[in-house]
Amino acid sequence: xxxxxxxxxxxxxxxxxxxxxxxxxxxxxxxxxxxxxxxxxxxxxxxxxxxxxxxxxxxxxxxxxxxxxxxxxxxxxxxxxxxxxxxxxxxxxxxxxxxxxxxxxxxxxxxxxxxxxxxxxxxxxxxxxxxxxxxxxxxxxxxxxxxxxxxxxxxxxxxxxxxxxxxxxxxxxxxxxxxxxxxxxxxxxxxxxxxxxxxxx
Amino acid sequence: xxxxxxxxxxxxxxxxxxxxxxxxxxxxxxxxxxxxxxxxxxxxxxxxxxxxxxxxxxxxxxxxxxxxxxxxxxxxxxxxxxxxxxxxxxxxxxxxxxxxxxxxxxxxxxxxxxxxxxxxxxxxxxxxxxxxxxxxxxxxxxxxxxxxxxxxxxxxxxxxxxxxxxxxxxxxxxxxxxxxxxxxxxxxxxxxxxxxxxxxxxxxxxxxxxxxxxxxxxxxxxxxxxxxxxxxxxxxxxxxxxxxxxxxxxxxxxxxxxxxxxxxxxxxxxxxxxxxxxxxxxxxxxxxxxxxxxxxxxxxxxxxxxxxxxxxxxxxxxxxxxxxxxxxxxxxxxxxxxxxxxxxxxxxxxxxxxxxxxxxxxxxxxxxxxxxxxxxxxxxxxxxxxxxxxxxxxxxxxxxxxxxxxxxxxxxxxxxxxxxxxxxxxxxxxxxxxxxxxxxxxxxxxxxxxxxxxxxxxxxxxxxxxxxxxxxxxxxxxxxxxxxxxxxxxxxxxxxxxxxxxxxxxxxxxxxxxxxxxxxxxxxxxxxxxxxxxxxxxxxx
Ligand code: SF4
Ligand code: SF4
Ligand code: SF4
Numbered sequence: 186x187x188x189x190x191x192x193x194x195x196x197x198x199x200x201x202x203x204x205x206x207x208x209x210x211x212x213x214x215x216x217x218x219x220x221x222x223x224x225x226x227x228x229x230x231x232x233x234x235x236x237x238x239x240x241x242x243x244x245x246x247x248x249x250x251x252x253x254x255x256x257x258x259x260x261x262x263x264x265x266x267x268x269x270x271x272x273x274x275x276x277x278x279x280x281x282x283x284x285x286x287x288x289x290x291x292x293x294x295x296x297x298x299x300x301x302x303x304x305x306x307x308x309x310x311x312x313x314x315x316x317x318x319x320x321x322x323x324x325x326x327x328x329x330x331x332x333x334x335x336x337x338x339x340x341x342x343x344x345x346x347x348x349x350x351x352x353x354x355x356x357x358x359x360x361x362x363x364x365x366x367x368x369x370x371x372x373x374x375x376x377x378x379x380x381x382x383x384x385x386x
Numbered sequence: 387x388x389x390x391x392x393x394x395x396x397x398x399x400x401x402x403x404x405x406x407x408x409x410x411x412x413x414x415x416x417x418x419x420x421x422x423x424x425x426x427x428x429x430x431x432x433x434x435x436x437x438x439x440x441x442x443x444x445x446x447x448x449x450x451x452x453x454x455x456x457x458x459x460x461x462x463x464x465x466x467x468x469x470x471x472x473x474x475x476x477x478x479x480x481x482x483x484x485x486x487x488x489x490x491x492x493x494x495x496x497x498x499x500x501x502x503x504x505x506x507x508x509x510x511x512x513x514x515x516x517x518x519x520x521x522x523x524x525x526x527x528x529x530x531x532x533x534x535x536x537x538x539x540x541x542x543x544x545x546x547x548x549x550x551x552x553x554x555x556x557x558x559x560x561x562x563x564x565x566x567x568x569x570x571x572x573x574x575x576x577x578x579x580x581x582x583x584x585x586x587x588x589x590x591x592x593x594x595x596x597x598x599x600x601x602x603x604x605x606x607x608x609x610x611x612x613x614x615x616x617x618x619x620x621x622x623x624x625x626x627x628x629x630x631x632x633x634x635x636x637x638x639x640x641x642x643x644x645x646x647x648x649x650x651x652x653x654x655x656x657x658x659x660x661x662x663x664x665x666x667x668x669x670x671x672x673x674x675x676x677x678x679x680x681x682x683x684x685x686x687x688x689x690x691x692x693x694x695x696x697x698x699x700x701x702x703x704x705x706x707x708x709x710x711x712x713x714x715x716x717x718x719x720x721x722x723x724x725x726x727x728x729x730x731x732x733x734x735x736x737x738x739x740x741x742x743x744x745x746x747x748x749x750x751x752x753x754x755x756x757x758x759x760x761x762x763x764x765x766x767x768x769x770x771x772x773x774x775x776x777x778x779x780x781x782x783x784x785x786x787x788x789x790x791x792x793x794x795x796x797x798x799x800x801x802x803x804x805x806x807x808x809x810x811x812x813x814x815x816x817x818x819x820x821x822x823x824x825x826x827x828x829x830x831x832x833x834x835x836x837x838x839x840x841x842x843x844x845x846x847x848x849x850x851x852x853x854x855x856x857x858x859x860x861x862x863x864x865x866x867x868x869x870x871x872x873x874x875x876x877x878x879x880x881x882x883x884x885x886x887x888x889x890x891x892x893x894x895x896x897x898x899x900x901x902x903x904x905x906x907x908x909x910x911x912x913x914x915x916x917x918x919x920x921x922x923x924x925x926x927x
Contacts, residue, residue: 239851242847244851255854325857326857
């Protein structure tokens with residue numbers, strides 16, 4: 186049986202109950218709002234992250250990472266795939282990605298290939314039969330030609346992805362190392378004067 | 387551009403001291419004591435064919451050919467490639483790749499042509515000049531563009547072909563043309579010597595370039611402390627609309643960015659070789675070469691170069707046929723024991739020690755210092771930065787060299803970009819004053835190169851990304867087009883039959899017709915059996 190309440194107890198009950206009820210409701214509304222905002226923000230920050238990752242990838246579009254192009258791999262990294270699957274980027278890209286994602290730099294995964302010098306595709310033009318197979322394979326439309334006439338690679342457009350080499354039925358495409366013959370000034374060693382760094386920073 | 391004047395170039399042109407900068411005692415007197423000397427021809431000239439940019443000029447002569455002085459040796463259809471002319475008559479004895487130091491202080495393997503000079507007289511092509519006042523700006527431009535002239539910013543930070551600069555100037559409606567004859571390096575005196583001895587030609591060249599670029603005003607800038615050169619220019623200028631500007635005696639007053647900033651009284655962010663804020667700056671050498679080209683018809687095959695330093699006995703300025711080996715000139719100056727001396731190219735403050743004295747002199751070589759022991763500061767073991775701030779005080783740009791050094795060593799490229807490493811003009815003032823002998827300039831050079839490479843890589847990968855996106859869009863489009871075409875073909879096949887006409891209907895109609903014929907035949911057969919069979923069979927035949 187309910188105990189009868191004195192008028193003073195009644196008032197006290199009201200005073201206690203209502204504010205707490207109101208506060209609970211306010212808290213509920215706030216949490217709901219916050220979580221939806223968070224969801225939206227996280228969707229937003231994922232796209233930004235994907236963009237940042239994509240900017241660090243070499244854009245060779247070779248597919249060696251197992252994705253059809255660099256952007257899909259950027260999305261996969263954002264979703265948690267390891268950062269060491271891009272051979273054209275090599276250690277430099279891996280280090281930059283590690284820095285961005287506060288991850289540990291790791292060696293390139295050999296399952297995806299090895300990091301090589303920069304190359305471009307060159308067609309041995311007298312051997313080309315004009316089959317157009319390489320044109321279809323090129324991800325950046327760097328090959329010029331038409332059915333049954335000689336094809337050629339526009340060197341300045343070629344990313345060096347080597348996707349055109351495999352489809353060629355007469356094997357007339359070579360990947361040639363881009364020669365960079367100008368010697369530049371050497372950067373000082375990372376820490377030539379350990380004392381100096383300490384003093385500066 | 388649409389509304390006429392865009393830039394505010396003051397009516398009175400003057401250059402005041404830049405913030406920062408240093409005072410260095412001049413040693414120009416060494417080489418200014420004698421007049422400009424013609425160079426006795428060396429036995430061989432080595433002529434680099436790739437002078438500006440990434441492309442080589444294509445040789446039009448072969449090994450074994452004999453050529454006359456001023457004959458075209460190599461050329462190209464592109465404006466960006468500078469043609470090369472024979473600085474002397476002789477025989478082409480080789481065309482090969484050779485390692486030489488190019489304009490941006492880099493070593494590179496470059497296609498070179500080796501010319502064995504004639505021992506007898508120097509046989510030259512017959513050339514004829516024009517009066518520039520009778521030529522249109524277009525004619526002047528095409529004559530100048532085909533003369534093989536390279537414009538080199540003083541102290542050779544950057545080189546450009548005159549042809550590209552002229553095109554840019556005409557496109558951008560340049561207001562002021564500055565002939566930059568300021569030399570703030572303590573040793574180099576080639577510009578001062580040119581102004582002193584060829585004042586008339588320089589002024590004529592300036593006038594020609596003014597017409598060719600379409601600039602409304604033209605000025606010649608020269609260091610204030612070069613009294614003789616100033617006086618020579620002043621007297622040659624009487625009656626001309628070209629102005630004379632005296633630059634303060636301060637290092638690095640020669641820098642084009644600082645000159646343009648001073649003249650327009652603003653701080654140009656980063657100055658490119660070309661038109662900035664309505665001002666085009668060209669070297670005094672370019673003006674001299676332009677006047678030679680137009681008035682005498684001569685292409686650019688020589689330049690004035692300073693050979694100086696305490697290790698030479700008779701330092702002086704030479705008029706050098708391009709391709710002359712450095713050691714040939716050093717020998718002419720009586721340099722003692724050249725194998726053991728350090729020869730510094732370009733500048734005492736931001737030049738570099740030559741690796742080989744067989745290197746040929748090119749249009750960007752302002753001069754060489756054969757230094758005696760202790761004449762120039764020897765590299766010393768660097769010590770920790772003591773945060774004295776001297777480098778910040780002397781830096782002519784708003785930079786903090788000590789911080790830039792720390793950032794470059796850390797390879798923090800993003801921060802470096804924000805801190806303005808790209809704005810460093812590589813003047814070397816900071817390294818000159820640093821009490822800890824820190825290799826500030828050398829570090830910045832390396833860092834700036836790396837930064838440029840990175841930017842280039844960025845641009846390239848952005849471009850590839852665009853191409854890839856375009857490729858995908860095109861593929862998607864082709865796919866939809868294919869589907870569309872298939873659909874259309876089907877529809878057309880259907881539409882060939884007239885509307886409301888189906889096969890079913892056609893078949894039934896044919897069946898009807900056959901039935902009708904059969905019925906008629908049956909009827910006529912019946913009639914024939916009545917009247918006689920022959921009538922029907924005759925009808926049938
Ligand atoms: S391996 Fe690297 S370059 Fe090749 S598609 Fe993948 S991310 Fe792009
Ligand atoms: S930081 Fe660059 S611009 Fe400044 S003083 Fe040093 S070299 Fe010159
Ligand atoms: S001048 Fe040298 S020691 Fe002084 S702050 Fe600059 S880098 Fe440091």
